[in-house]
Structure formats: C-alpha cells, structure tokens
Amino acid sequence: MTAEKVATILGFPRMGKDRELKKCVEGYWSGKINVEELISISDKIKEVHWELQVKNGLDVIPVGDFSLYDHILDTAFMFNVIPERYIKATTNGEGLTGYDLKNIKAKVDTYFGMARGITMSGNIETDGSAQGVQALEMKKWFDTNYHCIVPEIDDSTSYALVGDSLVNDYKKAVKLGYRARPCIIGPVTFLHYCNNVGKRLSKADHAKKLVSVYVDLIKNLAGAEWIQLDEPVLSLDLDQEYVDLFLNTYNELLSGVHGITKVMLVNYFGAYEDNFTKIVSKLPIDGIHFDLVYGLSDFESTHAIDKIKNTISAISLGVVDGRNIWKTDLAISLEKITQICKSIGNAEIDIWFNSSCSLLHVPHSLDAELGRMDSEILQWISFSVEKIRELSLLKNAYIEPSLFTEQINKNKHEVTSRLTSQKVKSIPVQQQLKEIPSTSTDESVFSRNTDNYERRRVQRELFKLRKFPTTTIGSFPQTLEVRKKRQEYLKGIISKKEYDTYIREKTKKCIEWQLELGLDVLVHGEYERTDMVEFFGEHFTGFCKTNGGWVQSYGSRCVKPPIIYGDISRPKPMTVELIEYAQSLLKGTGKYVKGMLTGPVTILRWSFVRNDQSLQTTATQIALALQKEVLDLEVAGIKIIQVDEPAIREGLPLRKKDQISYFKWAANCFKLVSQHVSNSTQIHTHMCYSDFNDILHLIKDMDADVLTIENSKSSLKNFKGVKGYYEADIGPGLYDVHSPRIPLVEEMKARVHELLKIFTIEQLWINPDCGNKTRTEREVDLALKNMVQVSRELEASFKKA
Numbered sequence: 001m002t003a004e005k006v007a008t009i010l011g012f013p014r015m016g017k018d019r020e021l022k023k024c025v026e027g028y029w030s031g032k033i034n035v036e037e038l039i040s041i042s043d044k045i046k047e048v049h050w051e052l053q054v055k056n057g058l059d060v061i062p063v064g065d066f067s068l069y070d071h072i073l074d075t076a077f078m079f080n081v082i083p084e085r086y087i088k089a090t091t092n093g094e095g096l097t098g099y100d101l102k103n104i105k106a107k108v109d110t111y112f113g114m115a116r117g118i119t120m121s122g123n124i125e126t127d128g129s130a131q132g133v134q135a136l137e138m139k140k141w142f143d144t145n146y147h148c149i150v151p152e153i154d155d156s157t158s159y160a161l162v163g164d165s166l167v168n169d170y171k172k173a174v175k176l177g178y179r180a181r182p183c184i185i186g187p188v189t190f191l192h193y194c195n196n197v198g199k200r201l202s203k204a205d206h207a208k209k210l211v212s213v214y215v216d217l218i219k220n221l222a223g224a225e226w227i228q229l230d231e232p233v234l235s236l237d238l239d240q241e242y243v244d245l246f247l248n249t250y251n252e253l254l255s256g257v258h259g260i261t262k263v264m265l266v267n268y269f270g271a272y273e274d275n276f277t278k279i280v281s282k283l284p285i286d287g288i289h290f291d292l293v294y295g296l297s298d299f300e301s302t303h304a305i306d307k308i309k310n311t312i313s314a315i316s317l318g319v320v321d322g323r324n325i326w327k328t329d330l331a332i333s334l335e336k337i338t339q340i341c342k343s344i345g346n347a348e349i350d351i352w353f354n355s356s357c358s359l360l361h362v363p364h365s366l367d368a369e370l371g372r373m374d375s376e377i378l379q380w381i382s383f384s385v386e387k388i389r390e391l392s393l394l395k396n397a398y399i400e401p402s403l404f405t406e407q408i409n410k411n412k413h414e415v416t417s418r419l420t421s422q423k424v425k426s427i428p429v430q431q432q433l434k435e436i437p438s439t440s441t442d443e444s445v446f447s448r449n450t451d452n453y454e455r456r457r458v459q460r461e462l463f464k465l466r467k468f469p470t471t472t473i474g475s476f477p478q479t480l481e482v483r484k485k486r487q488e489y490l491k492g493i494i495s496k497k498e499y500d501t502y503i504r505e506k507t508k509k510c511i512e513w514q515l516e517l518g519l520d521v522l523v524h525g526e527y528e529r530t531d532m533v534e535f536f537g538e539h540f541t542g543f544c545k546t547n548g549g550w551v552q553s554y555g556s557r558c559v560k561p562p563i564i565y566g567d568i569s570r571p572k573p574m575t576v577e578l579i580e581y582a583q584s585l586l587k588g589t590g591k592y593v594k595g596m597l598t599g600p601v602t603i604l605r606w607s608f609v610r611n612d613q614s615l616q617t618t619a620t621q622i623a624l625a626l627q628k629e630v631l632d633l634e635v636a637g638i639k640i641i642q643v644d645e646p647a648i649r650e651g652l653p654l655r656k657k658d659q660i661s662y663f664k665w666a667a668n669c670f671k672l673v674s675q676h677v678s679n680s681t682q683i684h685t686h687m688c689y690s691d692f693n694d695i696l697h698l699i700k701d702m703d704a705d706v707l708t709i710e711n712s713k714s715s716l717k718n719f720k721g722v723k724g725y726y727e728a729d730i731g732p733g734l735y736d737v738h739s740p741r742i743p744l745v746e747e748m749k750a751r752v753h754e755l756l757k758i759f760t761i762e763q764l765w766i767n768p769d770c771g772n773k774t775r776t777e778r779e780v781d782l783a784l785k786n787m788v789q790v791s792r793e794l795e796a797s798f799k800k801a
C-alpha cells in the first residue's frame, strides 16, 4: 500500500461569503426568524461551505468546525457543561424537569443564554434590580483576536454526551459523498479554558471524569477514519502538572478508542518544543500535525520525525498560513515538504497538506475584493478559498511536479513581486526608522522629559479636576442611523460634505449630552470611525482596506482587519479637525476633550501584518506615524490625549522566552507615540479584554498619566497585591459595557470602596470598562447618569470626612 497524499484544512470560517451566519443568528435574536429557520439556514451555510471546500480541491473536509456562536461553547454544550442557572432561566424557572433536550428552542436559547446572558423578570435594560442571568465570560483564543466563551465547571458538573450535532454533521457530510473528518477541541485545551468554580475537584479530577465522555463521543463517530483533536495548549510552556494531566488523559482516551478510529493530534500557533519529547512522543497517537508557519522550530532543533515515524500513520504539514492573508510561496513550501518527506524515508506515512491552523482567522474569499482592491496588492493575497486552492495545488505539484511548473512559477512571480514592489518601500520612512535606537540600547530615548510625579503636579494645577473625576472610554453608540449614513456616503447617495456635516452634528450632540450628564473629561464620540483600527488603516500609507474581508471576533460580531503591506506613514492629520471642533464647543466651560487614538501595538495586532519584516519594525513605524498625530493634536490645543492599547496583553508571545523582548519593544513603541509632548499634556491609555496580572510591569513601563482598565468582570483580581505598585492615575472600569444591564449606584460605589483599599483617592478615576459603541443611547444615558452620581456622592462623602 502506498502512502496517500491528502489536501485538507483544520477548519473553515463560519460567517459565510456575505456574513449569512451573522445575519441569521442576529435575525433569530431579534425575533425576525424562528428556531427552525435558524437551524435550516445555518445547516445550509454548512453544506455550501463543504461543497465549496471540495470544489476547490480538498480531499478531506473538517466537520465540527462550524458553530452558531463559538466552538468552545459548543464543546461545553455537547458535554453537558451547562450551569443549571441557564437551563432554569430558559425554562422560566422550571429547571431541569421543564427542560427537554428535544425541545429545540429551549436548547438553542440555553446555548445563546450562556453566551449572551438571559433576562428573566423585569426589564434588565432599564431596571437594574431586574432578575437575569449574566453571560459566561469571554477570553481571547490564545494570541488571536478571536474570543471564546469560558465554560464554567463545578464540583457538581456531570459530564455527559448530550449534544449530537457533531455526529449528525458527520453523517450528513458522509451522506453527501464527502470524505469528512470530525474535529473536536481536545480535553486538555477545553479544560484549560474552563473556569473551575468548584472547591473540591482540581482540573485533573475533572479530566478523569471528562475523558470517558470523549471516548463515548468518538465511539459514536465510528466509521470515521480519522478524528482531529485540537490541543493548541501544546504551544504553551506547560509545567509538570500539566504534562502529567496531558499524559494521563490521552493514555486513557487513546486506549478507549483504540481500533475504532485514528487520532490526529493537532497543535497550532507555535511549536511543540519540549512538549514534543515530554508529551507527544510518549503517546500512542496515529498522526500528528505541525504548524510549519509559526512552529517551524520543531524541525530545526529536534529530530521530531525520527522519534515518531515508526509509530504514526499520517503526518499533517501546516504549510499554509491560517492567520495571515499572504499568498503561500509554493516553491518554498514544496521544498519544506520534500525535506520532511525525505526524513520520513521509507516509512508508510500519509502526508496531509494542511493549513497551519483553522482558517477561522482569515476572511472567506477574495471575491468581494475583485475589481475593488488595487490589482497589484490583490495578486499578493489569499483568503480562505484561495488558500484551499493553494493546498490542492501543493499536493498535486508534489505528486506530479512537471504538470504544474507553470502554476508554481506564476505563484513565485506574484509572491516575489511584493518583496520588490515600489509600493512596499518608502525611503523616508526607513530613514526615520534608522534614527530610532534599537530597543536593546538606551531606553531613556523613549521616555518623556520628566517623571510621572512632576507631570502630575503640573497637570493637577492646569486641569483642576474634582476628586473622582469622571470620563468615558471614547466611543458613543454606533447606532443604525450612524451606520446607515456611512453606507449612504460610501455608496455615493450622499456627498462627503453631507456626511461630514452629519458627523459634526452627532459630535456636537454628544458633547452637549456629556455636559448635561456632568462628565468631567469629555470625548468626541468616535462617530466617524467604523472601527478603531480600520479607521487609522484608512489614513496611513502602507495600509490597504478590504471591502468584505470580515473575520469573526466573537459570536456574531466581526471585524475587517486592514492589510499592512508597506512602510507606514501619515500623510496628513487624521483626527485633529473633529477633535478640535469638539473642544471648540467647550469654550468657557473649563472642560477638556480627550483626543482619541489607537496605539501602535493594537493597530499592529488587529491588522494583517507584513511577514517580510519583524513585528517590532512595523510597530515602530506605526508609532512614529502616531507621534505626528499626537504633536498635531497638541498644537491644536488638545491637552488630553488617549492612546488605546486594548490588545497589549494579546500581543504577549505564548512562550516565556519570547516575552522579554516583547515587553521592551511594546512599551517603547507606546512611549514613542507620546514622548515629545509637554509635561502639561495628559496622556491616557485604555486596556481591556484580558487578565493583566502577567503584564503589570509592562503597564507601568508604558508610563501613561492615566490608565482606564477593564476590571468589572474580573472583580479586582487584576490588582490584588499591587498596592503601592502602580502610582499613576487609574480608572478601573466600574461596570461592564458589554451587558445591557444598567449598573446601580450602590454597586458601583461598593466597587470604589474596594478599590480604595488598593489605590489612593487622588489616583482614582470613575469610568466604564470600555467604549459605548455597542450599547443603545438610552442604555448609555442611564448608566452614565448613575456613574456620575457615584462620583458626586463619593466626592461629598470624602469632603465631609
């Protein structure tokens, strides 16, 4: 029997060509379609995607990669990791007895309830005391911009196989004539993302209970030749406890499914490194996947293949980048694959030509860009469908090189044309970059003139802010009306002048609204921005915007990351006019508008980045471009400038050994943006979506004057033990803007009192935990009224004391 060559991927994006999934899921939430329609439309999307993958050349397609909301939530649901409060809420308090898994609506509503929270009695939007169940937490999926749900496990969690959608999907795909491979998030990665709220059982105890349910599931999938188990935790530094957990869990799992199906162990986002010898090579697995884009070091430093080639029956080579949009250099990939195959020698091992990770992180297809994107740039790019074609071509060219030379040559020509293109290189930008010292040398080059204490003194004198000053994070509701106006402008229905006038009107109303609310430091509302990163991408050179390059961020929410293809500069001011206008409306009030920029690390992380230079170099270019904007804002009389860095934690490399250099360049890039402003200009920054424990020193190094930081969901756990450590001003978010629930005055006040155990009165600001763009105007109004009242009551009580 000769070994087989197979083209496949680890997963396909779910949203659809025109974000059909977003539309149908949101349609269900708003009552426009019923549950049967939701299921039939989403089933159809799945089938269309299967067909598309096969048509474009895949031999084997993944099933189980689709999800109505999130794959970790699906896994939790399938294994009965469903906290009872969600079932009770969905069944009007009847609890388990009223809950029938055959009742598809109850099932779907429980599922979405876990993701989004559930309203029970009273109106949760207007009545803070109304009963409801909060959504489960979300967490970043490794170092990506995708957020998964954090399932909750407890001592009483009773694992059971309650969901049958994976088995059904698999059967359906087979019936349609496809070679399908069920994909499951592996038990260790699943438990890694779970929040264990129990007191008695450890995660290892949970693993023991969970593993038999995995075995049951895989038994139900009997007939499938392969099962894919995703364990990207193998890209992390794992301590001995984790190593043992992994070995024990997999030994049991693999013996349970032995002879039933073959298991492909899949790691991505990095190399196995020492986890290969400690874990992988000790397990009787049938196949192993390597991320050859982000984890190539496995082939440089270890004899990975030698260790496993006599025991495995397939090796999966992730040569096509699942996280970035550049065309694969097929000739280089073929060389890599040939080398690896050589080291396999005569062993009978199937070769899978695979994506490095799931294609979840790249857009659907280039169709929406044809005739819109600059044609030179277009030839450098592949989205999901095009990446599938690359895999198919790679496989075919590997088998029959002579038949495909023309296509491989064409690809070489396109790929190299980027590296030599005039579009990519800017001599002035590169010249300017040369003047920036490398981060490993003199760090004072990046600092401001004086330290935080002196700046604080000067700023206190100038701003004369009250105690517990109030502010918001920047955006105000991006209402349907705002989005419609923007569409009308983009489609040419209204002129630029009309659009600009509309945005100015909204900004003016926003300023008046904030004055009425009594906020102390105001914002312009960010109405002119589709997104805090895409907006800057539209103004910088070296960036290219896509028309339909949507990528799922969480649930039904998507982002359209811009593409960084060349050296970055800022040809003209981007934000000054509107911010200056907003500030002009405050004449005579003694109040200030905060200028609002997105920081270099966040712009970098939420864009598709160049792969022909280091991230540090690209971030430095962005920082220099932003520095110009900061100085122009200052010249225009803007005294407070916020530089948002919500992605600073997400940018932290997965392995400790890579983190030290990141800490340095990330802090330096941030400082570069604002280093030349005067002492009296107050620099704010904002961070969210993370646990900040492991980057506290980075936050301190960034040396902002004021930090607003998400805190409301993680209930202060970020700041425990740092009393006296962080000395600049700080506004830990007092409530969660991602929930429609209106926060009560008393609960926010209680939070401040807790915060006062860690921070001084002089340090504390009063603000929400993130921007208001996803909320309604009414929700924002009610929440901010309460928030301002908190500040006033605290101010009064401390005056008395």
Ligand SMILES: Nc1nc2c(c(=O)[nH]1)N[C@@H](CNc1ccc(C(=O)N[C@@H](CCC(=O)N[C@@H](CCC(=O)N[C@@H](CCC(=O)O)C(=O)O)C(=O)O)C(=O)O)cc1)CN2
Pocket: 145, 478, 483, 484, 486, 487, 529, 530, 531, 532, 533, 534, 553, 554, 556, 557, 558, 559, 560, 561, 606, 689, 774
């Ligand atoms: N880049 C980035 N990453 C991030 C965040 C972020 O803010 N930006 N925040 C976190 C994630 N949070 C997020 C919060 C909200 C949304 C979100 O609301 N996304 C919107 C899209 C926002 C947008 O670009 N809106 C466009 C409209 C785009 C659109 O839908 N256009 C329609 C046409 C609409 C019409 O005709 O009415 C189309 O193209 O089909 C605009 O404002 O102009 C959505 O999915 O619905 C995304 C992420 C972490 N990562």
Ligand code: MET
Pocket: 473, 474, 475, 526, 532, 596, 644, 646, 686, 688, 770, 771, 772, 773
């Ligand atoms: C994801 S962080 C958001 C910060 C931005 N200034 C906003 O208020 O929307």
Ligand SMILES: [Zn+2]
Pocket: 473, 646, 686, 687, 688, 689, 769, 770, 771
């Ligand atoms: Zn935020």
